[in-house]
Amino acid sequence: LGLDLGVVRETEKVTIRGKTAITAYGETPVTRGKKERGEPVLSFWEYIAWACELTLKNGQMSTKDFDNQGLAVTQPIVDHPLGFGCEVAEHLGISPKWLITSSHGGASAVVALEQAVAAISAGLVDRVLCLGGDSPMSYRPMTLTQHRKDFENPFGVMGPNSSFAMVMRKHAELYGTKAEQTGKIAVVQRDHALANPNAVFKSGITLDDYLRSRFIAEPIRMLDAVMPVNGGAGFVVEKVEGLKADRPIYVLGLGECDNYYHGAKSLPDVTYTGITVSSKAALDGSLLKPSNMSLFEPYDDYTIAVLMQIEDAGFCKKGGGGKFVDETDISYKGQLPINTGGGQLSAGQPGLAGGFVNLLETIRQLKEEGGGRQVKGARYGMVTGLGNLQYAKNLAYTAVSILGNEM
Amino acid sequence: LRCSGRGTVYSFTIIQEVVMNSPAFEKEIPYALAIVELEEGVRIVAQVFAASIDQVRNGMPVEAFYDTIDGFSIVKFKPLS
Numbered sequence: 001l002g003l004d005l006g007v008v009r010e011t012e013k014v015t016i017r018g019k020t021a022i023t024a025y026g027e028t029p030v031t032r033g034k035k036e037r038g039e040p041v042l043s044f045w046e047y048i049a050w051a052c053e054l055t056l057k058n059g060q061m062s063t064k065d066f067d068n069q070g071l072a073v074t075q076p077i078v079d080h081p082l083g084f085g086c087e088v089a090e091h092l093g094i095s096p097k098w099l100i101t102s103s104h105g106g107a108s109a110v111v112a113l114e115q116a117v118a119a120i121s122a123g124l125v126d127r128v129l130c131l132g133g134d135s136p137m138s139y140r141p142m143t144l145t146q147h148r149k150d151f152e153n154p155f156g157v158m159g160p161n162s163s164f165a166m167v168m169r170k171h172a173e174l175y176g177t178k179a180e181q182t183g184k185i186a187v188v189q190r191d192h193a194l195a196n197p198n199a200v201f202k203s204g205i206t207l208d209d210y211l212r213s214r215f216i217a218e219p220i221r222m223l224d225a226v227m228p229v230n231g232g233a234g235f236v237v238e239k240v241e242g243l244k245a246d247r248p249i250y251v252l253g254l255g256e257c258d259n260y261y262h263g264a265k266s267l268p269d270v271t272y273t274g275i276t277v278s279s280k281a282a283l284d285g286s287l288l289k290p291s292n293m294s295l296f297e298p299y300d301d302y303t304i305a306v307l308m309q310i311e312d313a314g315f316c317k318k319g320g321g322g323k324f325v326d327e328t329d330i331s332y333k334g335q336l337p338i339n340t341g342g343g344q345l346s347a348g349q350p351g352l353a354g355g356f357v358n359l360l361e362t363i364r365q366l367k368e369e370g371g372g373r374q375v376k377g378a379r380y381g382m383v384t385g386l387g388n389l390q391y392a393k394n395l396a397y398t399a400v401s402i403l404g405n406e407m
Numbered sequence: 408l409r410c411s412g413r414g415t416v417y418s419f420t421i422i423q424e425v426v427m428n429s430p431a432f433e434k435e436i437p438y439a440l441a442i443v444e445l446e447e448g449v450r451i452v453a454q455v456f457a458a459s460i461d462q463v464r465n466g467m468p469v470e471a472f473y474d475t476i477d478g479f480s481i482v483k484f485k486p487l488s
Contacts, residue, residue: 151452216426267450
């Protein structure tokens with residue numbers, strides 16, 4: 001019939017582009033929660049409530065705006081009841097008609113955004129308030145995965161440090177990735193953190209500091225690994241049609257890929273993440289390419305995770321991440337600014353609300369509210385979320401969103 | 408599936424610090440911890456004890472043995488003899 005099936009397939013992928021926008025965001029101060037230093041010790045409930053207050057204030061909204069609308073709450077790592085979602089609604093005095101709880105580890109913030117966008121795009125609600133908070137420094141953590149309890153801890157595995165260390169060594173073996181390359185990521189992100197008033201680290205580091213920092217699970221050094229903090233954050237997603245908001249940040253593309261295998265199911269290649277699939281879906285849906293991105297805010301629990309996502313999101317070919325980092329200015333002034341607020345590595349990881357750090361920095365940059373670390377002329381940004389580690393393979397959850405301050 | 412106990416090191420780390428685990432591992436630090444690919448085509452994560460920790464390499468052939476830590480019998484690996 002003369003139909004170009006290629007074109008049909010392309011447009012089928014474009015389902016949510018520009019239908020929703022982020023209209024408010026808020027982030028609490030983070031802390032190591034050391035009482036003896038006079039730092040506050042708050043529960044995850046209190047951080048969620050504080051994040052709610054800041055987010056609503058930012059958007060000049062009230063909790064009433066979310067009665068009969070959407071509420072999304074991300075799951076904390078610290079001990080919490082199974083019914084935490086509706087308890088948060090009760091604490092805030094909101095009666096939503098669409099309650100989302102995302103439990104995708106560090107990917108939960110981006111997944112909350114995805115589910116909010118899906119609900120709005122389906123016409124179920126007009127707006128969703130997305131909140132997360134966690135206090136891993138002060139409260140008992142829950143078990144992230146059953147295999148960690150049954151098949152890792154008894155055999156001498158030291159949590160994600162061990163798992164990412166084995167991924168990092170494999171990446172070095174296959175592609176020749178060097179410590180100086182992951183080191184550059186740590187150093188640049190720390191520089192960015194110095195321009196972020198809410199970063200937990202307040203002093204810069206050099207490549208020498210990185211190379212001299214002690215191994216905790218070789219090849220993972222102290223400065224390769226994230227610093228946990230207590231904190232909370234939130235944002236509001238709204239329907240674009242009829243929207244009256246100052247500088248909305250449009251959601252242009254979304255993608256998710258969970259329990260990804262690269263290669264044989266029992267013997268997958270651990271140097272690949274599900275970002276290969278989720279970033280492609282997000283890019284296809286947004287009608288944009290990696291080269292269109294003004295900034296990249298990859299989830300960063302480890303430096304090697306950043307490097308692998310540069311590859312998996314298509315900024316270079318697989319194995320070329322080290323060379324890419326060597327040859328590219330990844331600072332906020334550079335060709336591809338990466339984790340411009342310091343990322344979680346240098347700003348701190350508020351437990352399973354950690355994914356908000358990368359997401360809120362993307363929003364902040366696109367609203368041109370990045371202060372001393374503002375990317376000039378920022379237009380489109382890609383943010384990712386990663387969550388949990390599977391047994392002897394790679395990540396459990398991956399999610400990608402592409403945002404823009406114009407369509 | 409009955410396993411021969413033989414396999415190769417897919418990747419490994421040298422554990423220098425006990426994090427979120429039993430203090431019983433303190434006395435074994437530093438030690439190599441590996442993803443071992445068994446001959447039967449499945450993976451297992453376990454410690455690898457060689458005469459010297461520097462001998463552990465990706466691709467190294469290993470075989471299983473049993474040891475006790477903290478009152479539990481667990482599987483570990485050593486270089487294939």
